[in-house]
């Protein structure tokens with residue numbers, strides 16, 4: 001039955017009050033420790049919102065909670081439900097006022113948009129477009145919900161920083177590993193299905209409840225529409241994970257001046273001694289591992305069923321190799337780790353990245369020709385480690401399928417010079433099976449452990465190749481390997497759950513005979529510290545110690561090759577200084 005909409009100003013007023021009451025109830029239900037000024041502010045904002053709702057009803061000549069706005073009110077219900085879900089199910093202690101206002105203003109915006117389309121347009125394209133925008137606005141919350149489903153924790157800022165700095169390939173691999181293509185397809189199908197449902201209901205509403213013939217100014221409606229869109233658009237940037245993403249973008253833009261700072265500081269580096277680790281031309285190598293966890297490596301976990309570190313196991317019997325048994329990532333995400341590991345910045349000092357000296361510039365000062373060889377795609381300068389990489393004399397960056405492609409650059413290096421070479425590949429980063437060629441598969445059972453073990457074994461082979469070539473051709477005198485962070489084979493290495501397999505990392509140092517002869521004290525300190533607890537944000541100082549580059553940007557307390565190394569398990573932290581190493585459950 002077709003009913004023309006009737007309106008009364010009293011019903012508009014009552015419905016505005018109802019909107020106000022609903023918003024306030026939701027706010028008080030989801031708040032735990034809000035101050036009285038916070039309550040006052042919310043109430044004032046809500047009253048403004050209720051007045052806006054009254055104006056909207058007056059302009060369109062229809063009440064807000066009318067059944068003809070079912071598909072528009074869906075947006076409000078969705079965001080309200082989301083704030084309740086976050087509060088009671090996810091246990092997030094945030095203020096949910098943004099979610100509440102996005103829902104209310106969002107619904108009002110779509111109501112006015114619908115009114116405009118019905119009154120002033122004839123094309124159905126606008127209706128469909130409005131429905132797509134509705135779904136997009138709601139889909140913002142899906143990111144949080146999917147993340148929670150996978151990890152059991154809300155999204156944190158560091159993850160958004162990683163997302164901002166990720167590459168297309170990495171993103172695709174994350175989706176295929178943790179979401180799965182079938183689930184992604186299912187999500188798209190659900191989205192498509194919802195779009196169809198919205199169309200059907202909306203057409204029925206339009207047919208059953210045509211608008212009255214009230215004369216309305218088209219431009220007034222457009223102005224109201226734009227005004228209503230403003231609040232959800234601006235607030236969205238300050239809500240949930242979007243807020244963290246925006247902060248990540250701002251941070252990444254801030255640090256782009258790193259090169260400028262360092263350029264100004266190089267002249268101020270004062271080395272304590274000009275003495276090199278050996279007088280002959282030699283090479284020092286640093287290999288930065290990716291996502292290697294001690295928990296799933298034979299050398300550290302002898303009862304692990306896969307023999308995935310045969311070369312390293314052999315090396316551990318060689319006195320030139322020092323395999324450290326208690327090394328930890330200072331965080332579980334690449335960027336957060338490497339901005340600490342490669343620079344002065346650590347969890348134990350107050351330095352910020354922009355004001356921190358780095359391994360490359362100190363090595364250059366020490367007379368090394370510096371090389372950065374990476375197999376990571378991208379490298380647009382946005383991440384802290386690519387900013388450090390950009391300081392190298394020579395950069396070889398190629399996003400090849402497998403890390404062993406980096407070896408071809410090693411073969412180009414001049415043995416007559418003192419070289420410092422950094423390798424940064426994909427290591428055993430998910431998805432694991434993409435890290436090694438099919439023909440390489442050593443462990444054939446169809447499990448994540450087997451795939452991960454193949455990837456770790458491929459890294460083991462890579463390390464062996466680097467060592468052997470360096471030793472035979474470049475007078476390799478020091479080689480340092482450490483993983484940026486570890487890995488959990490189910491949830492990856494997102495920091496939300498603080499799972500310790502994500503920070504228990506492998507690390508070893510090889511020292512050549514000439515090094516040992518000329519720097520016996522350092523060799524002995526390193527051997528003595530084999531089982532000492534260590535976090536990889538101290539790599540910078542340890543590396544400086546190894547290459548005899550003690551200087552005014554050096555702290556012996558963080559140098560494993562120094563007798564002044566001052567840290568013990570009691571004062572070490574991980575996950576960005578939020579968890580003590582003492583809490584590692586695998587230690588007990």
Ligand SMILES: [Zn+2]
Nearest residue numbers: 290291334484
């Ligand atoms: Zn990483």
